[in-house]
Amino acid sequence: MKNWFVVFLAVSLVVAMTVPAAAEPNLSIKGEYVVQGFHAEGVFSQNQGLAETLDEDELDYVYQRFRLAPTFKASDNVSAHLRFDFAEGMWGHDQDFDTNRAGDTSTNNDDSEIQVDRAYVDVDTTWLRVRAGLQFFPVGQTQVFRDNEPGLQFDIKTGTPFGIRLGWIKAWEGIGSGTDSTRLFSLRDETPETKDQDRYLAVLGWKSDTFAANIFGVKQSDSGHGATPNGTGFDYNNQEEPHVFGLRVRMDLGALAVHGEVAQFGGELTYEETDTTVDYTGTQVNVNGMFNISDALKVGLDLFYSSAAGDNEKKITSMGNPFASYDIRNGGSMGWDTETYGRANGFLFSSVIPPGPLPGDVFDPYLQGTGSKGAGVGAMYTMFEKLSLIGQFHYMVADDDDLTGVTGEFEKGYNLLAAAVYPIAPKTTLHATYQRVDASFMDDIDPDPSNVYSLWMRVLF
Template sequence: MKKFWVALIAVAVVAGFALSASAADVKFSGSYYATGLYADNWGLKDDASAGGVYAQRLRVATAFKIAEGLTLNTRFDALEGRWGQYGYMGTAVDRQGHDVGGRDADDNNIAFDRAWVSFAVPFGQFDVGRQAQNEWGTRFASDSFDAEAIRFSTKNGPWEVGAFYEKQIEAYGAEDYDNVVSDGGVNDGDRDNYGVYGKYKWNGGLAGLQIQFMNDATENFANLNGDGDYKAKIWTFSPYMQGTFGPVFVEAEINYAYGEAESELDWDDMDIRAWNAFIHAKGNIGPAYVGAFYAYVSGDDPDSDEEIEGSNFFGASGYRSGLPTGGSIFDPCLILWGAYANKWLGDSTARALSLGTDHHTGAVMENAHLFQIYGGFKPIPKLDVQAKLSYAFADEKPDNYDDDEYGTEFDLTAAYKIYDNLTYTVGFGYLWAGDIYKGATDNDVDDTYLLMHRLDLSF
């Protein structure tokens, strides 16, 4: 707790100086959630065990209005972890209860994620510092990453245009801040992102286009196929639209990544051609609503050695910056690509290891087609009961796999607003697991179910 009080005092001191110097207006916002999750057979095999966990996160954002048009913004997360993770005396423990952090480990449970200054100029606004990155368009394909950046935006009537530069990674450690690879190549180790965008609003709708160029010389694209280090240069084109037409809301988004991974040695370069797509419609019928969507993320073709078509290339699951995924904000199901369940119960990596297979149904959607229909009913304004039926299969089947089906999932949730800013949700999810989890083996695959409840506070 010591670090919490130090952080709180620091914020208070900054606020005090700002208030005394310029009578700053300080605004706080944020969220807190506490969730309980129980899963049976999370490992998707006959002898997989059942178990549960409670977890939480506090997120606080502050905006110090120093003067008209000038604001200092910060955001931090605190106490993010499993209940009992820090022990009853502040000692961090693992899932088996072993001491892993020593006494006072909870002093390190505050993480300042963002700090940036916003200031207006006669022709627009600048945002400078560590801020949100890759939050564009719909919730699909968006992330909640942080990066140091310089952003400029300006508005004129229904139009908004802007440009930005992001320093995502600055590597160092060798002469001239270069990383010298063992084979004699040189890799500068940085990742820089440049972009421009435009948006147009009309009554009931919004459309936009963003174009980015990423120069990635980190280890993100190192040692492709064992062929030494590569630098990736990627252009990404991202159009989207959202609109309400009578009782129907429609949205769609496409992200297309085009570029090349250039060898630092004498190996052949590799073309990058990856994309994703999303289309969603929802209609209101009195107190009820129905909707459906299709989401797609291209997978890497295992037979194309000189082209990268998806973020799962070479069977490597995880973020590949610059290559389209479903994004960490997209949370379509309770189990398949479910953010809470995969974060706190363990994502597909653990399940894949337990089965000896390789698949991509963790917290971020990769290499997949996903179809979903859903419907809900609000018997009273504070209660929302919703059912979802989803079906997913892989875009590209890995080598030696006999099946591409991730499975069919049914989810049922009920959310009740205790207060306008406090919601309690209970849910049940069941996954009829597909045979892609068998991989290239004869492992038996069994279904799984999830029980959850969650308390969400926003302020």
């Protein structure tokens, strides 16, 4: 199968390069290569809530990702889209550089060779746009919901500044277990282990030259494919049915741009075996202002608040199954996350157990349910029209640092991020990043600050 794919890609490239210049090509290919080197100190100890930082809590590794995204044009308003990641992982570990590229000693696991991220068709007509297949589903500013799953999206064009987008996502199609002959009947959805999980979204938006706003809602329907109570796997007797509603607003006033979002989570997590229910909860707000002082200097301000969980509540700050995140901790709200870590997964491994430093972002810093409130400042300065310097600092305190049944709650802390970006060749940039997180916890838990250093290169083509 891999050989056929290589032949297909080679033929496609030849066809694309031999199309006459006067004709519009039917195939275009974009992509990027990212290689990142990391050194991390103290991240594991901090994320695990250890009283003291472990002496051996240091990591050094190299991560890479090679991405291709072909687009096939069938007509002026119909196109097909693919995206592949090749050989993504840590050097000498995830990619298994051996004869068979086996994921383990017993099976030939090709996951580290080719990963299919996108496979969908886009049909764009006068009044309706339909995208069907494995695709990206953004909602709001993609802070509270972003998904990359198979499904359908419908954009209804009204001919006015108002627009409507609807979506259905097949998050899980229950296929049961057993032999191939028994699995043939598993699509009947008659037993807990063959039931499905779906997500539904609706977005109502309004847009002008200087102002845009949208109201959104996302609901997950789960007929039996829930997580285990400790979150380590699936328990088909449990039902996860969270939802989120929110408002996103953006204003562009020339040199000043302001955007923000308010969202409210709800729903229930039901454990069927114990006949108990936990309520999903979470109210979060963030506002960002960006001011272009000059062509070379930009400054930004973040304000944010996220409520804590109460008794018999499970706090969540996002939904979906994304490949990346819109993290304030990494400069997402200021538009710098693609420069500080490239929306690649390398930095996640800095804590041994993902997802990197400050795992819950600023809204629930250590995913304990404490919530958070705070502010941040940032600046980007471009020297000589080449070297860009980025710096940001966020300080936060818990909304509630005395939760029932929790030991070592997050109390207060800060996130410092600094980066330098330099173009070393056309479409090739070198990035140096430093991130420091210092957090204090209740119950005399106060580990040393964590530090993550990264030097990485990105090539766009």
